[in-house]
Amino acid sequence: MSAALSASLYDRVRRVVPPMEWAVFAPDVEAILRLKRERNAVILAHNYMTPEIFHCVADIVGDSLHLAREAQRVRADVIVMAGVHFMAETAKMLNPGSRVLIPDLEAGCSLASSITAADVRLLRERYPGVPVVTYVNTSAAVKAESDICCTSGNARRVIESLRTPQVIMLPDQYLAANVARETGVKIISWAGSCEVHERFTPAQIRTLRAGNPGVVVLAHPECPPEVVAESDFAGSTAAMADYVTDRQPGRVVLITECSMADNIAVLHPRVEFVRPCNLCPHMKRITLPKLRATLETLTHEVTIDPAVADRARLAVERMLAI
Numbered sequence: 491m492s493a494a495l496s497a498s499l500y501d502r503v504r505r506v507v508p509p510m511e512w513a514v515f516a517p518d519v520e521a522i523l524r525l526k527r528e529r530n531a532v533i534l535a536h537n538y539m540t541p542e543i544f545h546c547v548a549d550i551v552g553d554s555l556h557l558a559r560e561a562q563r564v565r566a567d568v569i570v571m572a573g574v575h576f577m578a579e580t581a582k583m584l585n586p587g588s589r590v591l592i593p594d595l596e597a598g599c600s601l602a603s604s605i606t607a608a609d610v611r612l613l614r615e616r617y618p619g620v621p622v623v624t625y626v627n628t629s630a631a632v633k634a635e636s637d638i639c640c641t642s643g644n645a646r647r648v649i650e651s652l653r654t655p656q657v658i659m660l661p662d663q664y665l666a667a668n669v670a671r672e673t674g675v676k677i678i679s680w681a682g683s684c685e686v687h688e689r690f691t692p693a694q695i696r697t698l699r700a701g702n703p704g705v706v707v708l709a710h711p712e713c714p715p716e717v718v719a720e721s722d723f724a725g726s727t728a729a730m731a732d733y734v735t736d737r738q739p740g741r742v743v744l745i746t747e748c749s750m751a752d753n754i755a756v757l758h759p760r761v762e763f764v765r766p767c768n769l770c771p772h773m774k775r776i777t778l779p780k781l782r783a784t785l786e787t788l789t790h791e792v793t794i795d796p797a798v799a800d801r802a803r804l805a806v807e808r809m810l811a812i
């Protein structure tokens with residue numbers, strides 16, 4: 491990589507990546523940029539990717555809703571998902587003509603693994619006629635058993651669009667409880683949770699406020715409702731990013747995965763980010779060396795049984811149409 495290109499890429503992340511780390515990252519960044527051209531590949535990266543992935547090699551970044559929308563539009567031979575497995579499945583479902591790769595097949599999600607297609611069928615038997623709204627953080631097989639999908643950014647809108655007095659909302663008990671506080675629709679939930687967001691506590695927020703006067707607290711709706719109640723704002727990672735961009739708080743804390751604050755902080759030098767956070771072990775399986783290996787070897791390909799994919803796609807497309 492030319493010194494000028496390396497310097498301009500490093501400029502994007504210098505506030506959160508020390509020079510010694512950049513020296514380690516630069517060869518992989520250079521190789522990934524070259525391989526993307528050779529393979530006609532596009533990298534989609536979730537907001538929880540580390541800054542050198544998010545700012546230096548990704549083509550499209552965002553929350554799961556944005557990545558799903560963009561996956562549908564991408565025209566490339568190869569889509570690499572810098573995110574977790576359900577996101578790669580969603581990309582494959584919405585763009586079946588592209589080869590979809592994930593750098594680590596073990597990059598899962600505690601929400602996605604909390605429920606199976608058989609569980610959804612049992613719930614349908616128990617609550618006949620009640621529509622099933624499924625969070626995108628689920629396997630394609632679970633989506634295939636659902637009426638419609640939702641994300642943390644559109645859950646309330648999706649539920650109210652069904653115009654029914656009650657819905658089954660799967661699998662995040664906390665997202666369901668947080669949405670239930672905002673809507674008159676009765677919500678039957680499931681006992682799944684995000685292992686990252688469920689660890690935050692109200693006491694932690696109070697301690698943060700005491701130690702950081704004036705701090706604005708933004709929480710992800712996968713946090714327990716008591717945590718959301720202690721916060722100033724709750725929203726998806728995209729909504730948090732918009733909040734910081736639009737309101738430029740003097741001091742802010744994002745109650746979510748660690749890389750989120752790093753990725754936004756580089757764009758807002760005048761905002762002070764207080765950084766208690768929890769790492770997602772699944773997201774952190776995706777690294778620059780693994781991204782490089784994925785593009786070199788064209789592994790690991792994500793495939794879905796076409797019959798499952800067709801039904802799951804319907805649930806996702808119904809959401810995207812709202």
Ligand code: SF4
Pocket residue numbers: 574598599600601602627684685686687747770771772773
């Ligand atoms: S942060 Fe939580 S919801 Fe997101 S991938 Fe990790 S475990 Fe799943």
